Amino acid sequence: MKVSHLTVSNIAKKFGKNEVIRNLGFTVERNEFVSILGPSGSGKSTIFSLIGGILTPDKGTIRLDNQVINGKRGFISYMPQTPSLLPWRTIVENVLLGQELQGKKEKEAALEMIDIAGLSGYENAYPDELSGGMKQRVSFVRALLSPQPIICLDEPFSALDELTRIEMQKWLLSIWEEHRQTILFVTHNIEEALFLSDRIIVLSNKPSQVAAEFRVPFSRPREESLYLEDEFLEWKRKIYYSLKKTGE
Numbered sequence: 001m002k003v004s005h006l007t008v009s010n011i012a013k014k015f016g017k018n019e020v021i022r023n024l025g026f027t028v029e030r031n032e033f034v035s036i037l038g039p040s041g042s043g044k045s046t047i048f049s050l051i052g053g054i055l056t057p058d059k060g061t062i063r064l065d066n067q068v069i070n071g072k073r074g075f076i077s078y079m080p081q082t083p084s085l086l087p088w089r090t091i092v093e094n095v096l097l098g099q100e101l102q103g104k105k106e107k108e109a110a111l112e113m114i115d116i117a118g119l120s121g122y123e124n125a126y127p128d129e130l131s132g133g134m135k136q137r138v139s140f141v142r143a144l145l146s147p148q149p150i151i152c153l154d155e156p157f158s159a160l161d162e163l164t165r166i167e168m169q170k171w172l173l174s175i176w177e178e179h180r181q182t183i184l185f186v187t188h189n190i191e192e193a194l195f196l197s198d199r200i201i202v203l204s205n206k207p208s209q210v211a212a213e214f215r216v217p218f219s220r221p222r223e224e225s226l227y228l229e230d231e232f233l234e235w236k237r238k239i240y241y242s243l244k245k246t247g248e
């Protein structure tokens with residue numbers, strides 16, 4: 001599986017008079033898990049649309065390894081906030097969708113991941129037979145098995161209740177710690193960013209720039225008990241103030 005690094009340099013984006021992004025730059029190294037934390041409307045989803053080539057920046061460059069991918073599609077595996085499974089396809093057919101679009105199909109690997117995701121027995125079920133958390137897992141397995149070298153996750157757990165959310169975070173970490181793909185993750189939730197990431201990028205209000213950047217010091221594998229440790233709470237406070245400052 002190919003794993004790449006991403007370099008976003010000095011990008012800017014306006015929608016008419018609405019200046020959403022100004023001189024934004026950051027990197028995501030190979031095998032790194034980076035979270036973007038920012039106020040609502042700061043342009044987080046827009047950043048994903050730019051990286052995914054659905055939108056083109058007015059200025060600046062987006063590079064995957066050393067290739068400029070401004071406005072180019074197909075390089076990013078994207079998991080949207082809502083799972084967006086195709087209702088007429090079974091679970092295994094949904095999981096294979098990302099690969100199919102690139103002209104290949106590895107059913108064995110898909111079945112294995114479905115099993116690891118705790119969904120065995122549901123391979124041939126349809127999405128509406130699954131709970132919200134199960135659909136999220138299918139959507140994540142699909143993103144993970146897509147052949148693109150970087151995965152972008154846009155607030156994937158925001159619709160879940162607190163306990164399911166923590167279960168999903170633990171599950172995501174256990175899989176990621178094994179595969180170590182490059183992940184760019186967007187969230188509103190400070191604890192989620194701290195629990196999952198190697199690095200956290202805090203965005204300013206619109207027009208967004210990088211307001212602060214933190215390297216998360218906790219070792220891996222990470223356990224749920226980390227949530228209650230003093231050092232974790234200290235970091236939560238630090239990032240909370242940094243986020244609050246950007247909103248003033």
Ligand SMILES: Nc1ncnc2c1ncn2[C@@H]1O[C@H](COP(=O)(O)OP(=O)(O)OP(=O)(O)O)[C@@H](O)[C@H]1O
Pocket residue numbers: 015018020038039040041042043044045046047
């Ligand atoms: N396709 C578009 N056309 C016009 N304006 C857009 C478009 N996409 C986003 N915007 C504007 O860009 C700004 C940033 O939106 P975006 O969805 O990127 O924010 P966000 O940080 O993802 O917010 P949230 O946390 O609420 O999801 C908003 O003012 C929005 O109205």
Ligand SMILES: [Mg+2]
Pocket residue numbers: 044045046
């Ligand atoms: Mg958004």
